[in-house]
Amino acid sequence: MADIDPNTTGSGNSLTSKLFDIRVIGVIAQIVFVILTILFFAWLARNTVSNLGKLGDAQFACGDGTSDYRCAYNFMRGAAAFEIDEQSIPYDTSDSYWRALLVGALNTLKVSAWGIPLTTIVGVFVGITLLSPNWFVKTISRAYVDLFRNTPLLVQLFMIFFILFAAFLPKVDEAGSLLGIPIYFSNRGVSFPSLEFMPNGQLLRWLLLGGFVVGLIVWYVLSRISYNTGRDTKGPFVFLGILVLSGIIGWLLSGNNPSTQSIAVPDGSAVGVFDDIAPLVEARLGIPLEDVEGALADGSLSADALEVGQLTVCSTLDSAAETNFIEKLVDANIPYDMSRAPSSKRFFREFDAGDCEIAVAETTVFDEGLTAGSVLTLDEPRTVLSIPRFIGRNFIGGGSFSAMFAALLLGLVLNTGASVAEIVRAGIQSVSKGQTEAARALGLSEGQRLRLVVLPQALKVIIPPLISQYLNLIKNSSLAIAIGYADFWSVTNTIVNQSGRALQPILIAMATYLTISLSISSFLNWYNGRVRLKER
Amino acid sequence: MAMDKSGEAIVTCVDVNKWYGDFHVLKGIDLEVTKGEVIVILGPSGSGKSTFIRCINRLEEHQEGQIHVKGTELTHDVRNIAEIRREVGMVFQQFNLFPHLTILENITLAPIHVRKWNKADSEEKAMKWLTRVGIPEQALKYPGQLSGGQQQRVAIARTLTMEPEVILFDEPTSALDPEMISEVLDVMRDLADEGYTMLSVTHEMGFAKTVADRIIFMDGGKIVEMNNPNEFFNNPQHERTKLFLSQILNH
Numbered sequence: 001m002a003d004i005d006p007n008t009t010g011s012g013n014s015l016t017s018k019l020f021d022i023r024v025i026g027v028i029a030q031i032v033f034v035i036l037t038i039l040f041f042a043w044l045a046r047n048t049v050s051n052l053g054k055l056g057d058a059q060f061a062c063g064d065g066t067s068d069y070r071c072a073y074n075f076m077r078g079a080a081a082f083e084i085d086e087q088s089i090p091y092d093t094s095d096s097y098w099r100a101l102l103v104g105a106l107n108t109l110k111v112s113a114w115g116i117p118l119t120t121i122v123g124v125f126v127g128i129t130l131l132s133p134n135w136f137v138k139t140i141s142r143a144y145v146d147l148f149r150n151t152p153l154l155v156q157l158f159m160i161f162f163i164l165f166a167a168f169l170p171k172v173d174e175a176g177s178l179l180g181i182p183i184y185f186s187n188r189g190v191s192f193p194s195l196e197f198m199p200n201g202q203l204l205r206w207l208l209l210g211g212f213v214v215g216l217i218v219w220y221v222l223s224r225i226s227y228n229t230g231r232d233t234k235g236p237f238v239f240l241g242i243l244v245l246s247g248i249i250g251w252l253l254s255g256n257n258p259s260t261q262s263i264a265v266p267d268g269s270a271v272g273v274f275d276d277i278a279p280l281v282e283a284r285l286g287i288p289l290e291d292v293e294g295a296l297a298d299g300s301l302s303a304d305a306l307e308v309g310q311l312t313v314c315s316t317l318d319s320a321a322e323t324n325f326i327e328k329l330v331d332a333n334i335p336y337d338m339s340r341a342p343s344s345k346r347f348f349r350e351f352d353a354g355d356c357e358i359a360v361a362e363t364t365v366f367d368e369g370l371t372a373g374s375v376l377t378l379d380e381p382r383t384v385l386s387i388p389r390f391i392g393r394n395f396i397g398g399g400s401f402s403a404m405f406a407a408l409l410l411g412l413v414l415n416t417g418a419s420v421a422e423i424v425r426a427g428i429q430s431v432s433k434g435q436t437e438a439a440r441a442l443g444l445s446e447g448q449r450l451r452l453v454v455l456p457q458a459l460k461v462i463i464p465p466l467i468s469q470y471l472n473l474i475k476n477s478s479l480a481i482a483i484g485y486a487d488f489w490s491v492t493n494t495i496v497n498q499s500g501r502a503l504q505p506i507l508i509a510m511a512t513y514l515t516i517s518l519s520i521s522s523f524l525n526w527y528n529g530r531v532r533l534k535e536r
Numbered sequence: 537m538a539m540d541k542s543g544e545a546i547v548t549c550v551d552v553n554k555w556y557g558d559f560h561v562l563k564g565i566d567l568e569v570t571k572g573e574v575i576v577i578l579g580p581s582g583s584g585k586s587t588f589i590r591c592i593n594r595l596e597e598h599q600e601g602q603i604h605v606k607g608t609e610l611t612h613d614v615r616n617i618a619e620i621r622r623e624v625g626m627v628f629q630q631f632n633l634f635p636h637l638t639i640l641e642n643i644t645l646a647p648i649h650v651r652k653w654n655k656a657d658s659e660e661k662a663m664k665w666l667t668r669v670g671i672p673e674q675a676l677k678y679p680g681q682l683s684g685g686q687q688q689r690v691a692i693a694r695t696l697t698m699e700p701e702v703i704l705f706d707e708p709t710s711a712l713d714p715e716m717i718s719e720v721l722d723v724m725r726d727l728a729d730e731g732y733t734m735l736s737v738t739h740e741m742g743f744a745k746t747v748a749d750r751i752i753f754m755d756g757g758k759i760v761e762m763n764n765p766n767e768f769f770n771n772p773q774h775e776r777t778k779l780f781l782s783q784i785l786n787h
Contacts, residue, residue: 437595438632442646442698443621452645456636 104491123420148418161407191388194399201382204250211246259380261321314356404485427458553600579754625695633679665693685716705736
């Protein structure tokens with residue numbers, strides 16, 4: 001046995017035996033795989049270029065008559081020319097495709113930003129109730145999870161939007177307030193009062209926001225101290241105190257600037273200051289303003305007469321000035337009719353044509369484009385409580401969620417929440433029974449047991465699959481297109497149809513979703529790393 | 537700790553019965569444990585001995601009879617359960633340390649959150665007990681870094697830092713490698729010498745003989761025989777006890 005050549009193992013040294021060497025096979029397999037991959041992508045690229053070639057040079061028009069691959073995205077600067085129902089930033093049809101995409105992306109982020117925390121709450125809650133000793137609670141939770149995990153999300157969205165909302169929500173003109181609070185549910189969505197910060201109150205807003213963040217941080221630090229020392233550090237009260245204090249400071253510091261808002265009246269108008277408006281309308285209607293509602297009800301004032309006599313107002317979209325002005329009119333019982341122009345160009349056109357007696361906007365808007373008439377200052381408080389009111393065919397004022405947004409959010413939260421619940425349940429069950437027994441034997445309450453012993457251990461099992469559920473929620477929000485919510489994918493799709501270009505918008509869409517997903521998963525992976533480090 | 541074995545009852549069990557479905561696990565257990573007493577419970581597996589001591593701090597629920605700990609009755613009232621769990625410590629076969637917390641955090645968790653002691657006091661007491669069980673240098677490690685015997689000693693320190701009136705041991709050495717058993721038994725022997733009230737389910741006959749004040753032999757959910765160690769091992773009264781002892785002591 002001593003004279004065996006150490007370089008040979010097994011059956012000799014021939015070429016065939018080399019080919020069966022597992023190391024050689026590994027190298028050959030890798031080379032083949034690389035070649036096949038290159039061939040596939042080469043074929044894909046060739047195919048794309050040839051198809052784009054067939055579509056013609058128009059795909060790459062540079063705008064100066066020439067065409068070049070480098071101009072592939074130039075068309076994105078052209079006017080979008082389509083409406084988007086829901087927008088977080090100003091947008092109208094003359095804005096570019098880029099702007100339209102941004103509006104869509106913000107809508108996607110908006111539904112995700114609401115969806116992820118709500119999903120977490122639903123998922124953790126249901127995950128815990130799935131393990132409840134209470135048979136009824138457990139069965140209900142199980143039924144919910146099974147229903148939403150075993151049906152497609154698209155079907156759920158249709159169910160919520162076309163069946164649930166259509167059947168159970170009133171039409172917009174029949175929407176009643178909720179228990180006397182001005183919150184209105186209708187098949188168009190939900191409108192609710194909101195606190196609007198006027199330009200004068202911006203400092204207050206930022207201080208409140210800062211106070212909120214600082215308060216949360218202090219609360220967190222205090223809870224760490226409480227965790228370490230067992231002392232009750234009254235975190236929630238300290239948090240509230242900081243919030244109130246920053247509110248007071250913000251209130252005192254803000255509101256000393258001159259008003260940034262104005263109303264404009266045509267030349268020769270009888271209105272010189274705001275207080276002139278009430279007597280003017282009162283004279284036209286012929287009855288005191290506070291009696292208008294009663295007179296309408298008992299028939300002594302006809303709807304037609306009101307329409308003729310009321311104040312007509314022009315405004316642009318949802319401006320702070322409009323909110324401020326409308327609340328002032330309501331306080332003074334002045335009946336009004338309002339037309340909202342989608343752009344400042346239309347706004348001035350309507351005003352110049354004499355469509356309204358008063359135009360309301362930020363002072364800077366008037367500085368830019370008012371050609372005739374005089375600008376009066378509008379008294380501007382720090383904040384205005386804006387209440388939704390049904391005017392014309394829709395609710396104006398307050399905050400609102402469209403029915404599409406509400407349906408998409410509800411669908412995404414219920415669907416993803418069901419999966420998260422299963423993840424949380426599995427995570428809790430992965431913690432051994434002995435841990436629970438030890439916690440109980442030491443006298444920890446059930447809440448302490450869950451918070452201090454079970455959940456911290458469950459978390460390292462829960463977080464990795466939880467990350468993919470969050471990403472699922474964001475990606476699945478692209479199903480919004482089915483119910484007409486203007487999310488990023490829906491806008492992309494409209495651009496594809498309208499511009500006749502498919503490749504560029506879809507590449508942008510993929511890059512955008514990739515960016516959003518990778519940012520979120522890298523953040524959560526970082527967090528997961530921190531959680532895991534706690535145990536060796 | 538006072539060597540006061542003069543009869544203040546810490547745990548009183550009267551006619552305790554328990555069923556798992558139709559299976560009658562505990563059949564009318566009567567027992568009074570006085571302060572400072574060390575009781576060892578022996579019996580074949582399935583005799584209900586672990587179930588019985590787990591009833592005393594409500595890890596298992598008894599359906600009939602009464603259990604009192606220091607005058608508080610163990611009922612469905614969560615306040616009573618909480619009160620009793622504060623006074624009854626337990627050491628488990630599988631140690632059940634919390635793997636996500638350091639040794640020191642394992643020990644101070646309940647003192648801080650249940651006893652509401654401040655952190656400094658809790659850590660001082662924890663370190664005192666860690667020193668007592670001989671491993672103060674492990675305080676900042678995690679349970680996974682310790683040997684089984686060390687983990688069980690931490691578990692004992694964790695239980696004792698809560699200053700319980702009575703400590704339940706549920707087969708504390710059964711999951712240990714043979715060379716680690718004695719380090720745990722030594723700690724338990726010290727506690728017994730100091731006058732702690734202990735109820736221990738164990739298979740360590742040497743410990744039972746030398747440390748116990750009373751031995752209880754259980755079989756089929758009943759207390760078959762109860763006596764002092766000398767009488768129990770040398771003069772067993774019951775046939776079942778004789779059989780059990782012959783099976784064990786023949787090795």
